Amino acid sequence: MSTSDLLAASPAIPKDGGGPVFAEPWQARVFAMTLAAHEAGLFTWSEWAETLGAELATDPAGTAGYYDHWLAAFERLLGAKDIASEDTLKGLRAAWDSAAKATPTGEPIVLARR
Known part of the structure; x- marks a missing residue:
């Protein structure tokens, strides 16, 4: 799956002109680390989407930032896969x-x- 395909499969990502938008450098870094981990075969995109969806569901009012949830989901998946x-x-x-x-x-x- 290409990066464009992954972005299209993740409609909640804040976008501008089709590409992701990051308010802080750390957000771009965790985004890139997630893509790199996926590309390295550490998890499938379906596993990622399920983990991120579960994390977003913990905050139905949306009080935390999107990439705060992204980071929490990435950390959760790293733990679940015994990577970290x-x-x-x-x-x-x-x-x-x-x-x-x-x-x-x-x-x-x-x-x-x-």
């Missing part, structure tokens, strides 16, 4: 939060290698 443990994801979130807090406004956030 909850402890690993928790550690990465903590490292990211720490790096973000230590980064001056306008500078790129760099997550140090462990």
Whole structure:
């Protein structure tokens, strides 16, 4: 399935002129990581759509951002497939939060290698 086909199969993605729209760089990154994981055969697009749909269903009022749900679904699928443990994801979130807090406004956030 091509990227265009995947976008067409995901009608809830915020789009502008047919392509996805991202309000923040992290949204584009998690989008790209999801496509790369799918292309690497880590999960099918049907599995992804089901996981994202279940995540979106947890917020029927739409109080969280779309890509917040996208990230949660990606993390859930990584855990379900034993690709990354909850402890690993928790550690990465903590490292990211720490790096973000230590980064001056306008500078790129760099997550140090462990």
